[in-house]
Amino acid sequence: MATNTIAMKDPRRLPGPKGLPFVGVAFRLLRDPLEVMQSAAREYGDIVRIPVVGGSRILLNHPDYIQQVLIFQQNKFHKSKLSKEATERLLGQGLLISEGDFWRRQRRLAQPAFHRQRIDGYSSTMVECAQEQSGKWSEGETRNIAVEMMELTLEAAVRTLFGTTLPGEAQHVGRAMTCLMRYSLGRARQPIRIPMTWPTPRNRRANREYDFLDSVVYRIISERKAQPNSNHRKDLLSILIAAMDEDGTQMTPKQLRDETMTLLLAGHETTALTLAWTWYLLSRNPMVEKKLHEELGAVLGGRNPELADLGRLPYLHAMIKEVLRLYPPAYLLARTAVAPFSVGGYEFPAGETVLVSQWVLHRDPRYYDDPEAFRPERWLDGLEGRLPPGAYFPFGDGPRRCIGQGFAMLEAALVIGVIAQRFLFRLAPGREVKTEPLVTLRPKHGIWMTIHRV
Numbered sequence: 192m193a194t195n196t197i198a199m200k201d202p203r204r205l206p207g208p209k210g211l212p213f214v215g216v217a218f219r220l221l222r223d224p225l226e227v228m229q230s231a232a233r234e235y236g237d238i239v240r241i242p243v244v245g246g247s248r249i250l251l252n253h254p255d256y257i258q259q260v261l262i263f264q265q266n267k268f269h270k271s272k273l274s275k276e277a278t279e280r281l282l283g284q285g286l287l288i289s290e291g292d293f294w295r296r297q298r299r300l301a302q303p304a305f306h307r308q309r310i311d312g313y314s315s316t317m318v319e320c321a322q323e324q325s326g327k328w329s330e331g332e333t334r335n336i337a338v339e340m341m342e343l344t345l346e347a348a349v350r351t352l353f354g355t356t357l358p359g360e361a362q363h364v365g366r367a368m369t370c371l372m373r374y375s376l377g378r379a380r381q382p383i384r385i386p387m388t389w390p391t392p393r394n395r396r397a398n399r400e401y402d403f404l405d406s407v408v409y410r411i412i413s414e415r416k417a418q419p420n421s422n423h424r425k426d427l428l429s430i431l432i433a434a435m436d437e438d439g440t441q442m443t444p445k446q447l448r449d450e451t452m453t454l455l456l457a458g459h460e461t462t463a464l465t466l467a468w469t470w471y472l473l474s475r476n477p478m479v480e481k482k483l484h485e486e487l488g489a490v491l492g493g494r495n496p497e498l499a500d501l502g503r504l505p506y507l508h509a510m511i512k513e514v515l516r517l518y519p520p521a522y523l524l525a526r527t528a529v530a531p532f533s534v535g536g537y538e539f540p541a542g543e544t545v546l547v548s549q550w551v552l553h554r555d556p557r558y559y560d561d562p563e564a565f566r567p568e569r570w571l572d573g574l575e576g577r578l579p580p581g582a583y584f585p586f587g588d589g590p591r592r593c594i595g596q597g598f599a600m601l602e603a604a605l606v607i608g609v610i611a612q613r614f615l616f617r618l619a620p621g622r623e624v625k626t627e628p629l630v631t632l633r634p635k636h637g638i639w640m641t642i643h644r645v
């Protein structure tokens with residue numbers, strides 16, 4: 192096939208596993224997508240057709256191709272069918288999965304709540320939340336640090352973005368989200384699905400959790416509507432409540448629910464994972480932990496960090512970048528083409544689904560020396576400027592790039608600044624840590640750690 196004067200290759204001849212093992216790969220992909228994607232990239236190169244149950248996906252492993260999909264040809268793609276199906280009941284038409292003009296309008300509406308100045312104003316609340324959460328801990332006890340971080344970031348998101356609190360409900364919200372992620376992803380991957388209305392034990396549990404989260408979100412919205420003149424009236428939720436269409440109509444209650452649920456989930460989950468993986472990696476890398484303590488001690492001397500301190504903590508920022516490299520909470524982005532597109536010399540029809548994976552690119556030895564090692568120092572000598580665009584993208588790229596990047600980086604730095612000066616964590620004996628790639632990259636059985644005072 193030819194486009195202009197350049198001969199395009201036939202996408203049916205893409206490299207990838209062939210023959211009988213094909214079936215094995217499809218099932219392994221469900222069980223261990225990280226391993227399958229990484230070994231496919233190693234074995235077959237920058238563009239690979241991977242079989243899945245009932246079809247195939249195109250895995251792109253080159254920074255240029257990633258840029259093609261996320262930036263240069265982004266208008267030819269929608270979020271993938273699987274990611275929509277896995278999240279639709281929970282997130283509805285919220286920012287994360289809506290498309291087209293509707294998405295553009297909602298993004299424009301939400302953007303002011305994420306401007307630098309407004310986010311900086313959240314810093315004292317973030318520090319308070321870190322202090323309150325760590326105030327519950329005592330020397331020598333063992334806790335699931337992943338749950339602790341979820342509670343902390345959930346409270347911070349609810350206070351800063353919605354101007355309210357979730358007394359006593361944070362744990363249940365965390366449990367409900369984990370349950371629903373497993374349930375909905377499992378469902379979306381099944382070729383034949385039992386209707387959700389059938390009273391199987393799994394459906395009943397999932398429906399209870401959906402109802403619980405709905406009730407939390409509707410309560411947050413009604414509380415906010417009941418106090419329109421409070422100090423928080425410039426928070427994200429108030430902006431959304433007040434938002435009018437050009438024709439003067441407000442968002443429907445369902446639209447407001449979808450955006451609030453999306454921000455509730457996206458606003459805490461990934462940052463909590465970043466923090467949880469941070470404590471895990473620090474416990475396994477005492478030299479890094481020591482350097483971090485030295486920097487925090489020299490700049491803060493035991494007091495809580497403030498916004499003005501952050502510019503003087505280069506090692507802390509490098510370490511957060513390194514955590515996001517090795518354990519990117521968003522480890523895979525999937526897009527389905529709504530128009531023909533070309534990548535790597537191949538021309539593809541509409542309907543193909545492409546995958547780009549932070550997990551794979553961030554561990555590619557072509558871009559990172561000793562890629563499996565946790566070495567924050569690599570970011571201190573201008574690596575980011577030398578990397579080809581598309582080789583490091585923990586927050587995605589292009590128009591659908593994370594709206595909360597500044598929020599997340601600020602929160603991570605402040606929380607680590609507060610907690611690392613008071614506590615250190617060691618993996619509890621007999622507990623292992625395994626990754627569980629759901630919608631986000633989670634620790635499968637949590638991260639159980641013994642807490643020690645510094």
Ligand code: HEM
Pocket residue numbers: 270286287288298453454457458459461462465519520521524525584585586587588590591592593594595596598599
């Ligand atoms: C370390 C923490 C975070 C990571 C790694 C992360 C990662 C990402 C990524 C990769 C995307 C793009 C998804 C895609 O292209 O399909 C995204 C989108 C998004 N993120 Fe984040 N995120 C983080 C924190 C946050 C926070 C704190 C918020 C809100 C306060 C947030 C809200 C959103 C929203 C609303 C979108 C959808 C944006 C759109 O499509 O217009 N995220 N995030």
